Amino acid sequence: MNGIRITAVGVLVTFAVGCSSEAPGVPPRVRPVVVHAVAAPETTVVRSFSGTTAATDAADLPFEVSGRIVRVFAVAGERKSEGSALAQIDVSAYEADLRRAEAESVRANDELRRVQQLFETDNASRAQFDAAMAAQRSADATLTTAEKRVRDGTMKMPYDGVIVEVLKEEQEFVSAGTPVVRVQGEGGMELTVGVPADLIASVRAGDSAKVKIGSLPGVEIAATVAEISRQVSRNTTYPVTLKLASMPGVDIRAGLDGEASFELPNPGGPSLSIPAECVVGGPPARTFVWVVRPVDTQTGVVERRPVEVGGLRPNGRIEIGGGLAAGELVVTRGVHHLVAGMTVGLEPERQEAL
Known part of the structure; x- marks a missing residue:
């Protein structure tokens, strides 16, 4: 019985050695990743505010006599x-x-x-x-x-x-x-949103914004700030009215929920931001990203880099307070399958810039 076991083990060892003997000369597998180039510090941030649509010309008409x-x-x-x-x-x-x-x-x-x-x-x-x-x-x-x-x-x-x-x-x-x-008149539609007191000074009449209507998925409407109220509303925000640009084939009615996105000055000064999916880790003290050091145009080596993260922006990007510099490449897809020092493949058609 022992002889049978020894023979079986010997066969397995021989098989393993035979397999390993074929490994030399085969290049290690290169894992493909998608990377993003960190853009220069941004001086503006995108902030979004919700509101309700109404007709530009609308009224409840009374008689002026009884x-x-x-x-x-x-x-x-x-x-x-x-x-x-x-x-x-x-x-x-x-x-x-x-x-x-x-x-x-x-x-x-x-x-x-x-x-x-x-x-x-x-x-x-x-x-x-x-x-x-x-x-x-x-x-x-x-x-x-x-x-x-x-x-x-x-x-x-x-x-x-x-x-x-x-x-x-x-x-x-x-x-x-x-x-x-x-x-309701035919003079167009408007959206009134509430802007917090700490941001209202950054909004000016004539400013541009982009509006999305909840019942119209995939549609983005250009808008212009038409009026800024000086009276705070009950929810402690300042009403800002935007005139919506007309779009052929898009039926916007009064009473619809909408969201207006403004590009406002960054209150904290210029800052870097990257897609939130680039950041790995739990508590802010242990968050990191994978930075790619290019070897050539096709490959690079990944490095685990601790970063200081800030707030999450409405566009899905997260602010970076430290640890990265403009121009560096960070991995955005495949971040959970990497180890430090790993060689990764950079597929040109999948590269995206921030």
């Missing part, structure tokens, strides 16, 4: 041109006031002409002439007000746009200022 609604011409979803009638209230009482104002205006103007003729022939005093003139002006002002009240009985579209919602129905009594129809 009354009972007798006609509603607006229908939700319908397009209306500027000046189109949307609703009308009962103006019979205002029309009666207008008739009285017209009659009083005629009487006051006739009286002024009569007194003026007498005044010019010294048959009326200056006080009588001034009183007649004041009465005429008062009558004309009352007439103007009465005419406006009758006109205000018809609500009209302030610009070309769409009826979003009809808020009141026929036969309802509405007070002046009560919203009746909600409209």
Whole structure:
């Protein structure tokens, strides 16, 4: 039985030696990696802020006079041109006031002409002439007000746009200022975001930004800062309104969630950053990257390099406070399969620059 075991072991040893004898002359396997060249220190950082879209021209339209609604011409979803009638209230009482104002205006103007003729022939005093003139002006002002009240009985579209919602129905009594129809113009869309107090000074009217809408994946919209509020909101941020550029075939509606990305000055001064996947390790004190020292254009040798990491940016990059220099190559893919001193292959078509 022992003889059988010894023979088996001998066969295995012979097989192993035979295999190892074929190894000399075979070059060691070179592991391919993807590397990134560390760019020069960045003077700006990308910061993103969330908000909600709204129409540039949008309003809840009220009547400027009180009354009972007798006609509603607006229908939700319908397009209306500027000046189109949307609703009308009962103006019979205002029309009666207008008739009285017209009659009083005629009487006051006739009286002024009569007194003026007498005044010019010294048959009326200056006080009588001034009183007649004041009465005429008062009558004309009352007439103007009465005419406006009758006109205000018809609500009209302030610009070309769409009826979003009809808020009141026929036969309802509405007070002046009560919203009746909600409209949205065709002047474009905007996004209002909240910017923290420590960054608001870095945002200027006219600044450019890039906007992404949650319901439109893969779409990036150019935007321009149109307005910066000086009043802090309830969530302690400052509202900043951006006008969105129109994009053919992209339907942006009011009330959508969006995110605006700004390129702002780096508050900590110029700093390096690399893709977050380059960094290996747990606690900040033990984080490191694999730096590649090129041997030639095809290969290099990896070195484990401790680094000081900073904050993670919204674009997936992480700030580096120390340990790297611009121009060095760091491994971004395959970082968990390397050991110090290993030779790696640099495939030209897979190299990417930061």
